[in-house]
């Protein structure tokens with residue numbers, strides 16, 4: 001994909017298909033219709049903005065069981081965004097409430113769970129769920145269904161961009177099929193590898209954790225009672241997150257097992273019985289016998305942060321702007337906070353009759369989101385460093401720190417509200433208000 005915005009020779013050049021009847025005019029072009037890009041499209045279209053979304057993936061592929069394998073912990077603030085924009089009803093039946101989070105350390109032994117040292121309970125806050133676990137495929141399906149109801153939202157998928165010209169007064173995107181999309185603003189929601197970000201010359205800070213996240217659905221004999229287990233092992237965190245029961249009442253949890261990269265391939269190569277045995281060796285028998293259901297995935301884990309979130313008539317959201325360690329299950333939640341903030345900034349500007357692609361408008365979004373994203377990047381990075389090791393002084397420091405948090409209810413509530421995405425300067429969509 002070519003980005004011609006920085007080339008003076010390209011300014012104002014007429015694209016080859018500019019006069020074709022099938023060309024599209026809209027206010028906002030979103031490149032990337034993943035969970036974040038599609039959520040922004042829905043929020044804006046709901047508020048009356050005309051939106052075109054371009055995604056290179058076929059929606060049927062992206063919602064198939066074999067595509068992703070991950071589930072997401074949806075914080076309460078993110079649930080509000082999905083509810084206010086009409087997406088939540090489409091996935092509510094597949095969402096399991098998190099009522100309790102138990103953090104333990106060390107390997108289980110003799111079938112017993114290991115040492116419990118931090119406990120978050122819904123009753124510590126207001127009795128409502130701390131969040132929900134939903135399979136990504138259901139979030140995608142609900143988003144696509146909602147998008148299909150909005151007349152001013154056009155999803156072009158599978159489709160790629162051949163070129164993007166970001167001119168002083170508008171954006172011109174040339175599609176692979178020869179058509180053009182004209183918009184006031186282009187949004188890069190095209191994930192960690194963001195071709196739009198690269199083409200705009202926006203640098204990123206990155207750090208490879210040397211770890212992979214092994215992901216699958218795990219069946220177990222005992223019900224989970226809405227408890228999310230986070231188990232800290234020297235190689236990294238090992239989480240079992242409560243899912244809805246499968247047909248025939250099979251109890252299920254979603255596994256995110258962080259492991260050193262040089263061990264991942266041998267673990268992935270284990271047969272199901274041996275893999276299940278390794279799970280029980282690490283987790284114990286709290287949920288009874290554990291067995292893998294369906295296939296396993298592994299994701300390389302790294303940190304990524306764009307040095308800025310905007311360029312001429314271009315703004316970055318979601319993983320295109322920031323990628324974090326899944327230790328706290330917050331990557332998508334950050335993306336949905338970007339959505340809520342950007343949608344509000346654009347709507348406020350539009351109501352004032354301003355050009356929504358102007359850098360002064362986009363700078364408000366950047367100021368709003370950058371600090372929150374940086375804070376979470378730092379927090380998840382520190383947590384992973386602190387817990388993914390077995391060094392005695394560090395172990396002592398983290399045990400003392402965590403014991404202090406667990407023993408001081410106001411401090412505990414503060415951390416819980418943060419994890420629920422209910423702290424800070426909250427955008428209207430997170431407060432449950434319309435745009």
Ligand SMILES: Cc1cc2nc3c(=O)[nH]c(=O)nc-3n(C[C@H](O)[C@H](O)[C@H](O)COP(=O)(O)OP(=O)(O)OC[C@H]3O[C@@H](n4cnc5c(N)ncnc54)[C@H](O)[C@@H]3O)c2cc1C
Pocket residue numbers: 001031032033034035036037054055056057070071072073074159160161189190191192194195213214215256299317318319320326328329330331332333334335
């Ligand atoms: C193991 C693991 C567990 C996780 N668990 C959680 C969790 O519990 N909670 C949580 O909040 N987050 C979690 N995350 C993070 C979360 O999955 C991501 O933050 C989220 O998926 C990012 O969504 P996105 O839409 O920004 O990007 P993506 O999902 O990467 O979507 C990008 C989209 O852009 C499209 N695209 C890319 N390039 C182009 C192009 N050139 N043209 C057109 N389209 C293009 C792609 O097809 C894709 O649809 C986890 C991550 C991992 C690795």
